[in-house]
Structure formats: C-alpha cells, structure tokens
Amino acid sequence: MNEELKHYNDRAENLILNHLESGNVSKMIKDASIYSIQAGGKRFRPYLVFATLKSFGLDPAAGLSAAGAIEMIHTYSLIHDDLPAMDDDNYRRGQLTNHKVHGEAVAILAGDNLLTESFNVLAEDESLPADIRIQLVQVVSRAAGQSGMIGGQMLDIEAEGKNITMDELVMIHRHKTGKLIVAPIESAAIIAAADDETKALLLRFAEYLGILFQIRDDILDVEGDMSVTGKLSGSDARKEKVTYVSTYGLNGAKEQLELLKDDAEEILENLSSKLDTDELYSVLQMFAVREQ
Amino acid sequence: MNEELKHYNDRAENLILNHLESGNVSKMIKDASIYSIQAGGKRFRPYLVFATLKSFGLDPAAGLSAAGAIEMIHTYSLIHDDLPAMDDDNYRRGQLTNHKVHGEAVAILAGDNLLTESFNVLAEDESLPADIRIQLVQVVSRAAGQSGMIGGQMLDIEAEGKNITMDELVMIHRHKTGKLIVAPIESAAIIAAADDETKALLLRFAEYLGILFQIRDDILDVEGDMSVTGKLSGSDARKEKVTYVSTYGLNGAKEQLELLKDDAEEILENLSSKLDTDELYSVLQMFAVREQ
Structure with a gap:
C-alpha cells in the first residue's frame, strides 16, 4: 500500500472510532x-x-465517510458471520471473536449497531452535497443487502453440503465478497461525478478485482504462510x-x-x-x- | 384507526413486500x-x-417510504430480539418466530436484510427530493442506532437481574421503544418541511406518546385480555x-x-x-x- 493513501485509512x-465514541446511551x-473495529484487518475496502x-486527481479525504461506512459494514458482517449459529468461530486474526468476549446477545447488537451507524456516517457527512450522499446510501445499501452481500451469504448457507458447480460458486463470490469490493470504487466514482463510460469501465475493473481477490484467497488457503494469513492452511480441502x-x-487457479x-x-x-x-x-x- | 389512514398502512x-420481492439473488x-413482515403487527409506526x-394537510402517500422503512426496522428488531441468544421466544403473535421456522442463521440474516433494505427504501424514493431523503436517513438511523433503539436494547440487557430505579427504567424505554415512536412523527415533520417551533412541539408530543405507550403496555400486562394481547398476563410480575x-x-400507573x-x-x-x-x-x- 502507498504510504500516503494508508494515512487516509x-x-x-x-472517523469510525470518533463516531462510535459519540454514542451516549450505553458504554x-x-x-x-469498537472492539471489532480495532481488531484490525487489511482495510482493503477503504483503500479502494x-x-x-x-x-481522478481528487483529494482522497472526500471519501472518508464512504470508506468508513463500508469498513463498518464489512466489520459487522464478520461479527455476525462468526456467531455460533453461523460459522461458530472463536478467533479472528488471532483475537477472540466479538461474541467470545462480549457474549452472543451483545455481539448481535454490536453488528446491528455498526450496520445502522454506517448509514448515519454517510448521511451526516456535511462535506458532501445531499444528492451525492443519497447516491452513496443507495450504492452501499444495494451492495450490502439482499441483492448484494447478504444475498451471497444466504446462497453460501444454502450451498452447504451440496455439490455446487463453478458457476454457482462464482455467483456466491460475486455477491458475498464481490459487491463490497465494487462498492468502494463505485462510491468514489459517484463522489468524483464520473461520466457514464468511465463509471462503467471502473465497475468492470472492480468486478474483476473482486473475483481475483477470491482466487488469491483460494490459492493462499493452499500455499499461504499461516503466520502471515492467520489461518490454518488447507482448510478448504x-x-x-x-x-x-x-x-x-x-496451477490452473x-x-x-x-x-x-x-x-x-x-x-x-x-x-x-x-x-x-x-x-x-x-x-x-x-x-x-497479497500474502494475507 | 381511521379507515382512510389504515389504507395507507x-x-x-x-411497498415493503414489493421491495423484498425485487431481490433476485436468494429466494x-x-x-x-417476508415471513416476519407478514406475521402482522399493529402497524402503529407507519400509522403515525x-x-x-x-x-399538515398533506397527502399521506408522501410518507410511504418512511413508514415502510421504519416498519422494516421495527420488524428486524423483533426477529433479532426473539433469537435464542436474546429473549429466546418461540412464538410472536401466535406464530412461530423467524428462527423457529427458518433456523437461526437465516433469521440473523433476515434481520440484517430488513435493516439494510430499510435504508435502501428511503434512499430510492424518487418522489422525495434528495435533501429530504438524506434527512430521513439521518433521523431513522439515529433513532435505530446506538443513541436510539439499539442503545436502549443494550441498557435493557445490562439491567437484567439488577434492581434498577424508575429513572433508569424510563431511560431504557425512551430509547428501546420511544425513539422508534418519535421517528415516524419526526419523519413526517421533515417531509412537511415543518418550521422549528412546530417540529419541536411535535417531537415533545411524540416523546409523551412513547412513554404513554409503555405505561399502557405495563397496565395491559396486568389486566389485558390474553386473547386480545396475544401474551400471557402477569409475565412482568x-x-x-x-x-x-x-x-x-x-391505579397509580x-x-x-x-x-x-x-x-x-x-x-x-x-x-x-x-x-x-x-x-x-x-x-x-x-x-x-388500546387493548393490544
């Protein structure tokens, strides 16, 4: 990552931490x-x-709220994914998962909270005009909802224990992880008021990036260094x-x-x-x- | 309820059902x-x-997206509240709860979905100007998030098994149920572009309404007719x-x-x-x- 852009990460x-800190009802x-936001992560999505x-030659700071909101949604999805009723994971990135520290009820609410507040972060960004903000809410909610990430998560659950085709697998990935890789790039294009042609090309680039992300994930599962990936190798197999x-x-992959x-x-x-x-x-x- | 206004309910x-039906990734x-939206409910919030x-002398239809979005949030909160890790309820309004029918993983995602799509419903309402829509996203996300409903739900969990004071109880109710009773009235005031004084008075009215709602709830728990309330009497005691x-x-209540x-x-x-x-x-x- 470019050091200048990492600074915006x-x-x-x-921005996320300050927003969460501003809550005044329940500590x-x-x-x-905050626990799950601070648990780290690669921050690929804000970086995009x-x-x-x-x-576009624009100040990256114009995308702070979009970057923050998308990272909040990514984080909420991990909290809910790790729950006993979902993947039942005790650790993520070497740290205890949210429900292991705070209990299941609190983890469910913390996920709900990050999701809800992500839209508040977008809507309250006074530095962007209202029509840009509303387009961002549209893009992010579409990417995160039933026609995006949640749709993909559901397909993934439905596919459990079944022999699925490669086409079905691509469909799952395109939604479950792909949509939230496209959303940051689409958000930036909206903020930049990109023309239709530029936007269409950027979206196609973003879709390829999403699939590439997944192929690399599958390769890392086989030959990744556990001390870098933080995951046991060979778990897919x-x-x-x-x-x-x-x-x-x-080699084919x-x-x-x-x-x-x-x-x-x-x-x-x-x-x-x-x-x-x-x-x-x-x-x-x-x-x-990438090695992790 | 007024029959004319019930028609808008x-x-x-x-609107909610059509929006959910438009999802094209996972049936x-x-x-x-849809199961939980169709499980019924009193629809007080849209009615407000x-x-x-x-x-204001305005066409109630101008509030359809706000009414739909708030009811979706109310419904998601019930799905998550009923989960085994939360209240662990098997029935709601005489019907099996969402997780009892669809399993826990699906119920968690269905709640996440209704929450996410509620903001999409607001953002995609082309009949309202962008600056009104963005104010609605602000008001609804604030009412539903850490300084609103979720904050109150968390206080409620924190209070379990403790002897809390009446002040603390009011604090829980004002957030857990109150904020989502204020939000529909505030949303209507925004759509109506109410002046500050009118808005302030309406908000105060809405807050009183929220507390009154809760007192009536507590009274019904003692003397309500189970066949009407759908709940066992005396469960609070x-x-x-x-x-x-x-x-x-x-009598004091x-x-x-x-x-x-x-x-x-x-x-x-x-x-x-x-x-x-x-x-x-x-x-x-x-x-x-009200008797239910």
Missing part, C-alpha cells in the same frame, strides 16, 4: 462495536475508495469446499488469476486517457500477490 | 424476510407517519421486572397515564393554530386505551 478508522454497545479518488483450486488445480489480471489491466489501459491509473495498477498488483 | 406493507432471504402528514405498575401500583395524556393534549392545543390536530388526538386516544 488511518483517518477513516479515526457497552460502544465498547463492543482513496485510490480511486486519487486516480478439509471442508471439501468447491474452490478455484479444487476445480482448476493450483494461478493461470486464471493471471488471465483475469490481464483483462483488468486492459480496462485500466482504456481508462488511462481519463484517469491517472497508477494507483489502480498498484491495487491490482497488490490484490494479485 | 396497507400500501406501506405492499430464501426473500421468503424469510400518515396521521402526522394528514395534520413473574419476571420481577420493574414496571410502572410495580412502582406506582395499577393509570393516573400517570392520564396525567401524561393531559400533557400531550396540551401540546396538541398549542399546535392547533398551525395543524389540523384531529387525527393526532385520535392517535393519543388510541394509544391510551
């Missing part, structure tokens, strides 16, 4: 919500907002999950990733007459070779 | 979300939006809950309710030079004598 985190909901704004690696083999990277680069070439695409190239590279 | 329900998330708009009745006695009603009527008198307050008087009466 820190500002987005501060416990504040503490439980800032990198895209920079490609043990769970007999359908993945890019199980379908195409390790790597080829798929390279092909996708080529396609995404081609889109960036098309965008280069309008945008400074350097930062987006770096993002693509980062997603393709 | 039906339209708000249709299961759609079905689970329409009654307030009527008092069995759980040794602090209520208005346990603090002031049954009824006196409190009458005093509050008098205060609320006084506010309506003050409002009568600006608004047609007939419908709001009826609402007050309805809240004071």
Whole structure:
C-alpha cells in the first residue's frame, strides 16, 4: 500500500472510532462495536475508495465517510458471520471473536449497531452535497443487502453440503465478497461525478478485482504462510469446499488469476486517457500477490 | 384507526413486500424476510407517519417510504430480539418466530436484510427530493442506532437481574421503544418541511406518546385480555421486572397515564393554530386505551 493513501485509512478508522465514541446511551454497545473495529484487518475496502479518488486527481479525504461506512459494514458482517449459529468461530486474526468476549446477545447488537451507524456516517457527512450522499446510501445499501452481500451469504448457507458447480460458486463470490469490493470504487466514482463510460469501465475493473481477490484467497488457503494469513492452511480441502483450486488445480487457479489480471489491466489501459491509473495498477498488483 | 389512514398502512406493507420481492439473488432471504413482515403487527409506526402528514394537510402517500422503512426496522428488531441468544421466544403473535421456522442463521440474516433494505427504501424514493431523503436517513438511523433503539436494547440487557430505579427504567424505554415512536412523527415533520417551533412541539408530543405507550403496555400486562394481547398476563410480575405498575401500583400507573395524556393534549392545543390536530388526538386516544 502507498504510504500516503494508508494515512487516509488511518483517518477513516479515526472517523469510525470518533463516531462510535459519540454514542451516549450505553458504554457497552460502544465498547463492543469498537472492539471489532480495532481488531484490525487489511482495510482493503477503504483503500479502494482513496485510490480511486486519487486516480481522478481528487483529494482522497472526500471519501472518508464512504470508506468508513463500508469498513463498518464489512466489520459487522464478520461479527455476525462468526456467531455460533453461523460459522461458530472463536478467533479472528488471532483475537477472540466479538461474541467470545462480549457474549452472543451483545455481539448481535454490536453488528446491528455498526450496520445502522454506517448509514448515519454517510448521511451526516456535511462535506458532501445531499444528492451525492443519497447516491452513496443507495450504492452501499444495494451492495450490502439482499441483492448484494447478504444475498451471497444466504446462497453460501444454502450451498452447504451440496455439490455446487463453478458457476454457482462464482455467483456466491460475486455477491458475498464481490459487491463490497465494487462498492468502494463505485462510491468514489459517484463522489468524483464520473461520466457514464468511465463509471462503467471502473465497475468492470472492480468486478474483476473482486473475483481475483477470491482466487488469491483460494490459492493462499493452499500455499499461504499461516503466520502471515492467520489461518490454518488447507482448510478448504478439509471442508471439501468447491474452490478455484479444487476445480482448476493450483496451477490452473494461478493461470486464471493471471488471465483475469490481464483483462483488468486492459480496462485500466482504456481508462488511462481519463484517469491517472497508477494507483489502480498498484491495487491490482497488490490484490494479485497479497500474502494475507 | 381511521379507515382512510389504515389504507395507507396497507400500501406501506405492499411497498415493503414489493421491495423484498425485487431481490433476485436468494429466494430464501426473500421468503424469510417476508415471513416476519407478514406475521402482522399493529402497524402503529407507519400509522403515525400518515396521521402526522394528514395534520399538515398533506397527502399521506408522501410518507410511504418512511413508514415502510421504519416498519422494516421495527420488524428486524423483533426477529433479532426473539433469537435464542436474546429473549429466546418461540412464538410472536401466535406464530412461530423467524428462527423457529427458518433456523437461526437465516433469521440473523433476515434481520440484517430488513435493516439494510430499510435504508435502501428511503434512499430510492424518487418522489422525495434528495435533501429530504438524506434527512430521513439521518433521523431513522439515529433513532435505530446506538443513541436510539439499539442503545436502549443494550441498557435493557445490562439491567437484567439488577434492581434498577424508575429513572433508569424510563431511560431504557425512551430509547428501546420511544425513539422508534418519535421517528415516524419526526419523519413526517421533515417531509412537511415543518418550521422549528412546530417540529419541536411535535417531537415533545411524540416523546409523551412513547412513554404513554409503555405505561399502557405495563397496565395491559396486568389486566389485558390474553386473547386480545396475544401474551400471557402477569409475565412482568413473574419476571420481577420493574414496571410502572410495580412502582406506582395499577391505579397509580393509570393516573400517570392520564396525567401524561393531559400533557400531550396540551401540546396538541398549542399546535392547533398551525395543524389540523384531529387525527393526532385520535392517535393519543388510541394509544391510551388500546387493548393490544
């Protein structure tokens, strides 16, 4: 990550923490919500907002509320995913999961809180005009809801124990993780008031990025360094999950990733007459070779 | 309820159902979300939006998205409240709770979905200007979040098994149920572009209405007809809950309710030079004598 843009990631985190700190009814909901925000994470999604704004030659700070809101939604989804009724995970990134520390009831409410307050963060950002803010609420709620992330989570649950096809798997990924990778880039395009053609190309780039993210995940599950990924290797194979690696083999998955990277680069070439695409190239590279 | 306004309640329900039906990723998330919307309910909150708009002489239809969004949030909060980790209820209004029919994982996601999509319903309402929509997102997210309903739910959990004072109880009610009774009236005032004085008076009226709602709840728990309330009588006493009745006695609680009603009527008198307050008087009466 570019150090300049990483600085905006820190500002987005501060924005979230200040917002949560401003709650004045229950200290416990504040503490439980902040716990999961501070549990770390790669902050890829906020970074995508800032990198895209920079490609328009704009001040990345214009995307702070969008970046914060999307990271809050990502975090709430992890809290609820980790619950006993869902994936029943005790640890995430080497730390106890929210419900293991605060109990299930509080964890459910902390997730609900981060989701609810994410829309408050967007709506209260007085630095953006109302019509931009309302477009951001539209884009983020669509990406997070039944036609986005939650739809994908549900498909994932429905697929458990079934033999699904590669097409069905792509459908799950495109929604479960893909939509919340597209949303930061789309949010930045809205803030930048991008023309339709630029926006369409950026969205296609973002979709490729989302799939590439998942292929890299599947590869890391096989050959990742546990001390870096924080996850046990080979867990997909043990769970007999359908993945890019199980379908195409390790080398096949790597080829798929390279092909996708080529396609995404081609889109960036098309965008280069309008945008400074350097930062987006770096993002693509980062997603393709990331070790965690 | 006024038959004309009840008709708008039906339209708000249709708006919610059509919105949920438009989801195209997972049938299961759609079905689970719709299940709880169709489980019925008194629809007090949408009704408050329409009654307030009527008092401004406006078309109640202008409040359909706000009414729908607030009812979706109310419904999601019930789904999550009923979960085993929360109140662990098997029945609500004589029907199996969401998790009893769809399982816990799906119920958690259905609640998340209704919450997320409520903001989408507000943001996508093209019949309202962007600056009105963004104010509605602000008001509704504040009412539902850490400084509103979720804050109150958390206080309620923190109070379990403790001897709390009447002041602490009022604090819980003002947030847990009160904020989502104020929100529909505040939303209508925003849509009506009410002046500051009118808005302030309406908000005070709404707050009184919220407390009155709770006192009536406590009274009904003692002398309500189970076949009408759908709840076992005396459950508060069995759980040794602090209520208005346990603090002031049954007659004392009824006196409190009458005093509050008098205060609320006084506010309506003050409002009568600006608004047609007939419908709001009826609402007050309805809240004071409701049997369910």
